[in-house]
Amino acid sequence: MAEQQAPITAPIRRGPLDGRAPVTADGVSLTLPAFAGKLVLRGGSDDGAFTAAAAKVLGAGLPLAPNTAARGPRGLALWLGPTEWMVHVDADTCDALAAELTAAFAGLHAAVVDVSDYYAVMRLGGPRARDVLAKGCPLDLHPDRFDVDHCAQTRFVASAILLHQVDVGPTYDIQVRWSFADFLWTYLADAMREFTSR
Amino acid sequence: MAQPLRLAAGGRVDRGRTLRFTFDGRTYTGHPGDTLASALLANGVRLLGRSYKYHRPRGLYSAGAEEPSALVTLGAGARAEPNTRATQVELFDGLVARSQNAWPALGFDVSAVIGAFSRFLPAGFYYKTFMWPKSLWMTYEKVIRDAAGPVHGPRQADPDRYEQRYAHCDVLVVGAGPAGLMAALAAGRTGARVILADDQPEAGGGLLTDPAGIGGGAGLDWVRATVAALADMPEVTVLPRTTVVGYHDYNYLGALERVTDHLPPDAGGNAPRQRLWKIRAKQVVLATGAIERPLVFADNDRPGVMLAGAARTYMNRFGVLPGREMVVFTNNDGAYATALDAASHGARVQVVDLRPDPRGPLPEAAREAGIPIHAGATVCGVAGSKAVTGVRVRALSDDGKGLAGPAKSLPCSVLAMSGGWTPTVHLFSQARGKLAFSADLGAFVPAAGDPLNPNRPAGACNGSLGLDACLREGREAGLAAAHDTGHVADHPPDLPLADSLPQEPPRLLWTLPAEKAGTAGEKTQFVDLMGDVTVADVRLAEREGYASVEHLKRYTATGMGTDQGKTSNINAMAIMADARGVTIPEVGHTTFRPNYVPVAFGAVAGRSVGDLFQQARPTAMHEWHVAQGAVFEDVGDWKRPWYFPRPGETMHDAVQRECKAVRTSVGIVDASTLGKIDIQGPDAADLLNMVYTNAWSKLGIGRCRYGVMLNEHGMIFDDGVTTRLGEHHYHMTTTTGGAARVMSWLEEWLQTEWPDMRVFCTSVTEQWAVAALNGPRSRELLAGLTDIDLDPETFPFMAMKEGTVAGIPARVYRISFTGEMAYEVNVPAGYGLALWQALMDRGAAFDICPYGTETMHVLRAEKGFIIAGQDTDGTVTPHDAAMDWIVSKKKADFIGRRSLFRADTMRPGRMQLVGLLTEDPAVVLPEGAQVAERAQAGQAFAAIGHVTSSYMSPNVGRSIALAMVADGFNRTGQTLSVPTLDGRVHRAVVGGTVFFDPEGERARG
Amino acid sequence: MLPIRCPWCGEREQTEFSYGGEAHIVRPTDSADLTDAEWGDYVFFRTNPRGLHYERWFHAFGCRRWFNMARDTVSGAIHGTYRPGEPRTDVPDAPRVPVAGGDGGEG
C-alpha cells in the first residue's frame, strides 16, 4: 500500500505571527525574535537523578529557584513550576535535544514534550516596555523586583503569558499560545499607541 | 467687561489667553485655569439647571467634586456626556455645555409646574398611588420614567479610548493638599516608591483657596517647591487630575486619571481620554481633606446660595467674585475668611452668625474691617427664584429652635454659607475603617482602620482642620507609612511653620427654624439638592417608620444621587436624630461605597472592547478557511468553520452537499481545536482508570480508546479518545470547550487527592494542527502522501501510527467521529496549513470536500454519537445516554461511580437518549422541541422529554433526531407527539440512536 | 482582588488563580460501602463557615499548582497559604498585613 510519493515542495513551517512588521513607538518596540524550538521538561526539582540528567544534557543546571531563567550552552531554561521547565533551543537542534533528553531520562519519572509550535514568542523592548506591560499585566516589574533572567507565568489581560526579561533595556520575551498570539500582538501594539506621535 | 464678575487680578487663571465656550447655545469667555463653573460664574450666569423632581431653578453650590447641583451635559453627539459637574470641568477652547432637566428652556421650564404640586409628591408618594386601575400602571410608569431621568444619554458609540494600567507602590498618598504633599515629601525622602494622586489639575488643595503662609513664605510657594522636590525623586510618581475612586481590600485602589479631558476633543493626540489606574499599595495615606456642610433653611437651594469655602475658592483660585453683595451665613469662624476676602475685593458683605457672640480672631478681624455681623441670628428666607436677590434674617431664640424679633431683609446676590466641615472619609470607610462621631466637628471622623487595609488618615480628612495640624499629620503619616514598608529617611523633611488661627467651636443647629411652622416651612428646606429631599421628607420618613438611616436613605433617596450625598448625608442623619429624639451616632451613617465620584463605563472597560474585547482563537488553517469563504461558528473563543457555502448556496444546501460528499468520497475537517493532553508516567493508566468510566489497563501501545468522564455527581461532563503512545505515555483528547476544564481536572485530582501517582500531564492542544479525512476514499487519498503503511491489517480502526504526511512529521489516528473510514492527521501546528493544502491538492482528484462543524454534527448524529453538552446537559449518566457499555463493571472505583448507584440515578423512568423518526420524513424537528405522549395543538401539555439534536440527513434520506425522553428505552416503537411553536403537532416514532450503518462496517473498513 | 501568595511563585494577583472550594475533604475510598446520605454529604455538603475557612486555590495562570489557603470569610484576612500535604496553617490572632519590603516570590 505504501505508494509513497514525495511532496512537490518542502512544507513551510509558519508561526501565527509570521509576516508581522515590527511595531515601534517612542521608547518601545514590538518585534518577532527568531523561531525557537521549545521543550517542556517535567521532573521533580527535588529528584536529584532527574536534575543531574537534565544538567548533563543541557550543559547547565535547570533553574531551580522559582521565577528564574538560566542560559546554558544548549539553550535557555525557564522555571515554570516545581516540576516543570520550558527550554528554548535552536529550532534545528530541537529534535535531537529532545531525543537526548528522553534517553537521559530513561528509567526516571520525567518527561520531555515538544511544544515548539504550541507557543509563539514576541519581544517587547525599550525604556517604555514596562509602561506597556503595565497596561495588562498585574505583576510588579520594577527592577528591584523583576530583573534580567527573571521569568514568570502570568497574564496580560485575558492571555496567559510566560514573561522573561532578556536584558536591562528592558527587553521582555513574551510567550503565548498560538491561538492567542495574534490577539496579544494586536493588544500590545494598541497599548503602544500612546507613545507614538501622530 | 466680557466677564462681569472676573476680578482684575489674582487667582490661578491666565488672563493673557481667552477661551470661548457655549452654555445653552450662548457664547461666553473664560481663561485657562478656569473650570466651567468658575467661567460661568465670572460671566454672571447663575441659573445652571433644574432640579430632579420639582424642577426648581438651581445654580452653583460648591467648587469641587461634592457639587450636588450644577450638573450639565458636556459636549454633543457621540461625545455628549450627561450629568457632568461644572465644578470639575476644566475649561478649554470650544467647550460646549447644556443645562439639564429643563424644557423648552432653562429659564422657562414647563415642568416647573410640578413644583406647585410638590405637596402631593412627598417622599415615597409613588408607593401609595398609581395602583388603580391596575391596567393603567404601565401607562403611569411610562410617564414616571420619562419624567424621572434628568437627561438623555448619547445613542452613538463613544469615539474615545480609555486605558488602564496596574501600578505598585510602597505608599499611595491620596490628596495633594498640605497634608498630602507633606506626606508624599516625607515618604519620598525615605526612598520609598510613592504615588501621589490628586483630583485637581494642580497641587495645593485647600491652599489654592486659602492664601495662608507656610514656612514664612506664601503657602503656594511652598507647594511649588514641594512639587518640584517630588519631581526630582525617581521613585515618586505624581498624578494630577487623578481621583481615587475606589478602595478595595488589601490596599487595592482604583484611580481615574483624566488624561485629555481638559483638552478640546481630538487635541489629545494618541493619549487616551482617561486612564484607570489599578494600584496595589503597601500603605496608604488618606489626605483627602474635608467637605463643607450646607446649612438647612428655607429656600436654601436658590441659585446664588453656595458654600462659603467655595465662594472663597472662586475669588482666590479663579479670580472671580461670586457677587458684589454677599451675605455670609455661618455657624463657625472659618467662613469669616470668605467675608474678609470678599470685602477686600470691594464686595458689600454682611455676616449672619448662628452664634450669639462670635469672638475668634477671624470674627474680630471682620469687625475691624467694618463688616456687619448679625450674631445669634439665622437666615429664614431667600428672595428671588432664578437668582438670589436677598435674604430674610431673624434673631434666634436662645435654644436656637425658634425665631425671635422682627425680620430684616438683607439684599444680596450671593449667600455664602457654612455649617462646618465634614472630613472626606469616603475612602477610609470603603477600606472598612470605623468612624466615630466627633461632637466638636459635628461629623464622623476616622476612628479605627482595618488591618486588612493599612492606611493613615491625615489632615482635614482626619478631622484636623488647622493648617499646622495638617502639615504635622501629613509628615507623620508619610514617615510612618514608609517606615512600615521598610524605608527610613536619612534626612526627613522639617515641619514648616504655618499660619493657623485658632477657631472657636461652631454652633451646631442642624435644622434652622422656619417662618412657617411645621411641614409648610420644612418643605422648602432642602437637605439633598440632588434628590430634592427636604426636611419635611426626612420627618415624614420618621413618621412613617422608615426611621433607620438605611430606610431613610432609600425612602427619601437622600444621598442616592450622583454626588452620593457628599454635602447632604450628615444633615439628613442629624435631622433624623432630631426627629427620633436620639443622638446622631445612634442614627449612624449609611455605607460608603465606590465610586467616590462616578466613573465612565468606558474607563472600567478599558481597551478590552471592540476588536480587543475577547480573543478570537484561530487555528493554523484559519486563513485558508477565510479565503474559501467559510462561515464561522463561535465555539468558546474559537472560530471554527461552520460550513463552506459555494456561491448561491444556502446553509442547508451546503450542509447537505458536504454530508453526502463525506459518505461518498472524502471530506476534510479542521479538528485542531480539540483539547489535547500529553500524559506520561508509570501511573498514567491508573489515572485514566480513575477519570474514565471504562478500563484502560489493557490498551495496547499504538491503540486508541474512547472514554467518558463523569463528575463526582455521576454525570457526563466530557469525552474523547485517548491513545497509548508508549509504555507509560498517553495522548488524551477532550472536547473543544472542555479542554481547559479537563486539564485542570486531571491536575486537581493528581495534586490534591493522589499526590503519590507518578504522572505528568502537559497540555499540547495547540502544538498539533489536525486535519481529519473522513470518507470511503480517505485511505486512498492519504496513501499518496504518506510513508505510513495504511494496510488495515496493521493499521486498523482505533490505532495510531507515526510517520510523515506530505513530508511533514505526523501522527495519524484512525479514529472517526462520522462513522466513516477516517484518518486524523496531527502535525505540528506550524505545518498545519501546509498539510491542509497538500491534502486539498491531492484530494482534488477525489473531489475532496472541506466541511464544517454543522456537517460534522449531522454525520455523527447519523451514527448516534453524542455531543457532550448538546445531547447531554449535566444531568445525564452514561446509562441515560445509552452508553452502558462504556461503564466498567469490574473497576472498584472511578470518579462518579458511587453516584451511579444513588436512589435517583437508578430510578426507572429517567430521561434517556433515544432516536426519533418523524412520521413525515421531511419534517426536521426544532432542537429543543418538547416531546409529549400526546399533545394537542395550541394546548399546554406535560412534556416527557426534548429533542437534543435534529437534522435533515441526506445519507439516511430523511430527517433524524435524538431526544432525551423519560423512560425512553422502554418506549421503542411508541409514537410520540412533538408540538412546535407554529401550532403544529408532529408525530415521531421512538427507536435506536443509530440511523446509519448500524454495524459500524464503514469505519472499520 | 486578593493578593495571594502561591507557595511556589510568591505573591500574585487573584486573577491568576482559580478557586477550588473547601480544602481537606478526603475522597472516601470505600464509597461502595457508604449510604446515599454519606456519599451525598461528601459530594455536596460544605462547612461554609462564617470566619476561618480552609480552601483550595489553583495557580491557573502561573505554575498550575494547587495549594491551600486559610482565609477569614468575614474579615477577608488571608492567614496563609501552604502546599497540599502540609499541615494547616496556624492562624495567629491578627490578620495578615502585607509585610514590609519583601513580598516577592521565593526566587
Next chain:
Amino acid sequence: MKRYSIFSLVRNALSYHENWPKAWRSPDPKPAYDVIIIGGGGHGLATAYYLAKEHGITNVAVLEKSWIGGGNTGRNTTIVRSNYLMPESLALYDHALKLWEDLSQDLNYNVMFSPRGLLHLAHNVHDMQEIGRRGHAINAAGVDSEFVTREQVKAMVPIINLDCRYPVMGGLLQKRGGVARHDAVAWGYARGADARGVDIIQNCAVTGFRMDGGRVQGVETTRGFIAAPRIGVVVAGNSGALAAMAGFRLPIETTPLQAMVSEPLKPIIDCVVMSNTIHAYISQSDKGELVIGGSSDPYNSYAQRGSFDQIEHVVGPIVELYPALSRIRLMRHWAGITDITVDRSPIMSKTPVEGLFINCGWGTGGFKATPGSGHVFAHCLALGDLTPMAAPFTMDRFHTGALIDEGAAAAVAH
C-alpha cells in the same frame, strides 16, 4: 391599616402629610409566638404576610438582625421572570409571577412591578440550542415565551450592538417578565403583615436555638429568648451560619454577588436584557439609573463586598454590547451575599430539628420568587409539612441525586 390611595394622598397633602401612620409598628418582642420567622428580607416578610392572610396565623414574629429589606432583597437587580427550564422550578416561579401581577393591589402598596419584557440573548449556536429548549419547555407548560429574531432584538433595544464579538443571533422573550422596586417589596409585605398582627422586630439577631429532644423550643436573640414551636429560617446568605447554630450543614456556599448602578438617565433601555455569553444583565429603574448585575465572586465570603475585577468583568461586556453607554458613568457598586446550591435551585425543607424549617438557596435569583416563596413556605409552616410545590426542593435531593439542575441546559459548550 389606613389604605393608601390617590384620595388618601390628596387628603394627607392638605394636612401636610403630618398624619400618616407608621407603615409598620416597632413592637418589643413577646415572650412567645406561634411561629417565628428568622430573617426580615422579602421572603421572610412574605412568609409572615401569607401566614396571616391565607392561614389566619397572626401570632407571628419576624426577627431581623438589622433593618428589614437590607439583605439581598435590598441589593438585587430586581429581575422578575418565570422562564425556568425544569418543570418544578417553572411551576414555582410562575406561581410567583402570577402573585406579582396583583401584588401592589393585594398589598395596597405599589411595588412598581413592571412587566416590561425580558429578553435573553443568544450569541452562538449553543445559546440558540439552549433558548430553543427553554422556550419550548416553557411554552409546553403554558407559560409565555417567544423567540425573537436579531432584528426584533434591535427594535426592542436600539442601542444594542448586534455585531459585537459574539454577534447576537436571536433571543428569547418573556413579555410578562420585568422588574419591581426592591425596597417596596419588603416594605409592602411588612406593612401588610403588620396590619394583620405580625410583629416585625428589627435589630434583633438570632444567636442560637433552644432545643429539647430534637425539637426546637425557641430562639436566643440579641433581645433575649423568644419561644415558638415552629420556626422558619429565611436568611439567605446567612443560612449556613443559622444551620450551624442548629447543628446541621447545608449544601450551600455563601458567595458575594455584586451589582451596580449608573447615573440616572431618561429611558434608554425599555426592557430587561440578559446575556449569558457576554455576561451582562441590564435594566433601567424607574428613577433612571441603569441597574447592572454581574457574575459572582468565585469564593466564599460573608463580607458583603466583592472584588473590583468582577466589576470590570461585567462593565467590559456592557460597553461591548452597548457602546453608547461608554460615556455614561458608574455611580455606585455594592454586593450581597448569596446562598448558592450546587444545582442552583432553592431549598424548602424540614431540617433534622423538629419544628425547624428552612427556606434558602435562592442564591443569585430569588427576588423574583419572593411572593411565591413566601406563599408556599407559609403554607408549609401552617401545615407543619411540605406542600406539593415545595416537596421537590427538600435537602433530600442531595442524597438521592434528584437535583433540579437549572444550570444544566447551559452545561458544556461543544
